[in-house]
Amino acid sequence: MKKILSVLMITLVSLFITACDKKQETKVEKEPAKKVLTVGMELAYPPFEMSDKEGNPQGVSVDFAKALGKYLGREVVIENTAWSGLIPSLKTGKIDLIISSMTITDERKKSINFSIPYAQTSLAILANKDSAVTNIDELNQAGKKIAVKKGSTGHIYATKNLKNAEILVFDKENTCVLEVVQGKADGFLYDQLTIYKNYAQHKDTTIALLKPFQENPEHWGVALNKKNVQLRAQVDEFIKKAKADGTFATFAKTHLSAAKATFDELKIPFFF
Structure with a gap:
């Protein structure tokens, strides 16, 4: 018993x-912990990705990330990452996605995924006033020097198409601009808005050639790990909604109003 x-x-x-x-x-x-959304960006590209005097992230991409986080119900943490480290950080899971004015390219799509495009742009030229350069063909001449940021689409374009000129490759955008301002380079290739911004700061020594010279515009997208299919679908849904309800128009009004006026005057398609 x-x-x-x-x-x-x-x-x-x-x-x-x-x-x-x-x-x-x-x-x-029933009560899962709130998951943080870690967004990688290089805070060195105003007015899209930058920091204020206290070091707090600011800009179009920061507002975009925060709005996306609110839509997903997730707290957003911005990871300031060097441009060359963004894709490796994404592939190893250190960040959930990249919102850093990154152009969608076939080469990048081999290792990562992109959302649907949220902005479009084309390459433009920041030329030294004394260079006598008025278009891309005049820049592609023997004796001309072109500054490009390493790994950028301007670097890729110049390497493929501007074989007559000397290509000067630098790690930082500011260095490329300084080369042009000081007359050490005849031109700097980068996206239209960056060229416009730097021209506005150096009107005495530079000119901005904003009209597109590429056959097709470039498109920016949110970059994601190939394994994160669900998040990609959610980001696509948010972008569609943000375009329809005026969220992106608000970003432009807040950060890009002067540039948009110039683009409209020149009849150049704007980013959003």
């Missing part, structure tokens, strides 16, 4: 422990 009672007691205790475990598991499932 004692043996039977002992077996019954052990069985009852086991059932009680199992029930408690299941109850705890159910509670965890």
